[in-house]
Amino acid sequence: MTSGPALVSILRQGDVLVASVHTALDDSQMLRFQHDLVRQIGEHRARGVIIDVAALDVIDSFASRTLQSIADISRLRGAATVIVGIQPDVAFAMVRLGMGIGELPTALDLEEGMVHLARVRDRARR
Amino acid sequence: MTPSAASDEPQLEAQESADIAGLVPLLQRIVTARVGQHPAAEDIIQETLARVLAAEDRIEPGMLEPYAITTVRNVIASMWRKDDVAARNQHRMHDPSESVEAAELLVASEEQLAMTEALARLTDRERQVLLAHEVSGLATQVLADEVGSTAGAVAAQLKRTRARLRVEYVLALEGTEPPTDRCRAVLLALSSADRRRQRELDSARHLLECDVCARLSEPLLDRAPERPDEVRVPIGADPDIVSARQAARELAVRAGFVGADLTMLATAVSEVARNIVRFAESGEVSIELLARPRAGIRVIARDTGPGISDIDRALQDGFSTYDGLGLGLPGARRLMDEFEVASAPGKGTTVSMTKWFEKKG
Structure with a gap:
């Protein structure tokens, strides 16, 4: 187990989970994060998930794939996911890398992320 | 203690030693938090357990944990204090009359043997020039005049010879022969800090593949200048x-x-x-x-x-x-x-x- 400061924090705001990544994660930490988040969706009966990746200086193929998996798994567990805070340089590199992130809902920042989730749920209610 | 309780005593004792064994994870946590991976961590725990065991009779029921916690803190504190005193007094510890250890003598003689062997592996010409320069102290210009060459050429040759000598020395010291034909060339390129040659030979890959060279190259690389750009x-x-x-x-x-x-x-x-x-x-x-x-x-x-x-x-x-x-x-x-x-x-x-x-x- 890793000790020291938490790498990721998952907070609850109403029925939305806000997961902030604080530092660069390696592959196994990324998978642990995925596991923890999916578990907490069930525990808290969350309907929405916001993942804040503003602290990530690199989102490579593995990180993208993991974020994609989290979004897919959350959807199957009944929660909408939105990724927020992708840095401009990181976005640039992701496009160059050739990441297909079309399916992954994203928003500029936390605030926009909340708005996005609210809109998704409005649509679902109608 | 009442006579009626006497029969329970062995059972009670067993219960207590189980309690003490149960203290180990707690102590480990405390010790790790304070000293981290210090080599003495395990000793501290053992010392604490010994003290707790010794004081077992005096400890009131339920007070075992607090007692252990206080004890472990004291043990750690006294360890730091002892270390501190030792550090302050270290300069007094040196005894000039102390004789050279036998082991050191052995190492020195091994090193000498290795050097002799390394020298023997050079060509006669290389050895002559090197010894004339390093031991007899002849200037490169004098040596150059002798053979009708330039001081620069002699200096370059000396540099190559030293690099070879270092390689032969580490080989002789280890008592091994390099397993492949490439090893010597790679080690020589590393020893002479010749980056172009290292690239040509792909020495980095060779070091990954060849355990012998990976080990031998360490002392050779140590003397290379720190490279801030790599x-x-x-x-x-x-x-x-x-x-x-x-x-x-x-x-x-x-x-x-x-x-x-x-x-x-x-x-x-x-x-x-x-x-x-x-x-x-x-x-x-x-x-x-x-x-x-x-x-x-x-x-x-x-x-x-x-x-x-x-x-x-x-x-x-x-x-x-x-x-x-x-x-x-x-x-x-x-x-x-x-x-x-x-x-x-x-x-x-x-x-x-x-x-x-x-x-x-």
Whole structure:
């Protein structure tokens, strides 16, 4: 187990989970994060998930794939996911890398992320 | 104690020693928090347990844990105090009359033997010039005049001879012969800090593959000047991927890279480092600043893995042999300016990629 400061924090705001990544994660930490988040969706009966990746200086193929998996798994567990805070340089590199992130809902920042989730749920209610 | 309780006593004792054994995880936590991975950590725990055991009769029921906690704190504090005193008094410990240890003498004689043998392996000519210069103290100019050469040529020759002597010395000291033909050449290139020759021989790859050279090269590399424009990161597990890309980023920042270039570089390093972890288990990523033909940064990822049988296919998008996006190599290629893969089945893989630094504005 890793000790020291938490790498990721998952907070609850109403029925939305806000997961902030604080530092660069390696592959196994990324998978642990995925596991923890999916578990907490069930525990808290969350309907929405916001993942804040503003602290990530690199989102490579593995990180993208993991974020994609989290979004897919959350959807199957009944929660909408939105990724927020992708840095401009990181976005640039992701496009160059050739990441297909079309399916992954994203928003500029936390605030926009909340708005996005609210809109998704409005649509679902109608 | 009442007579009626006497019969319960053995049972009670067993209960108490079980309690004491139960203290171990608690003590471990406390000790780790205070001294971390200190080599004395285990001793501290044992000492504490011994003291608690000795005081067992005096400890009131239920007070075992607090007693143990206080004791372990005291043990740690007295350890620090002792260390501190020792450090302050260390200069008094030196005894000039102390005789040289037998072991040291043995080492010295071994070293001498190795040096004799190393000298014997040089050619007569090399040995003569070296000894004349180093032992008799003849200037290079004098030596040059003797053979009708220039001082510069003699100095260069001396430099080569010293490099060879170092290689032969470490070989003699280890008492080994290098396992392959290439070993000597590689060690010589390392010993003389000849970077062009090292590249020609691909010495970094040889060191990954040859255990003997990897061991022997350490003292040879130690004397090479610190190179601020190069970083090598050994890759063996997941966390190394992050270290490699951070090292690349730091070096690139120093070279003047900014913004998206930095992120693209770090992402590409991440991809190639991951390939090493996934396919080869061990290897290294070396990152080097380039000044010519223009400012840039070169990343070379080497591994001793199974190699890639079809490089063209590995460079196609979506071709993945593990559960990935298949973006590793092709993605890294798009992120960098130059990209090259050399590999053959069973021979490991070398990915070299370069990013040029473009001054903006």
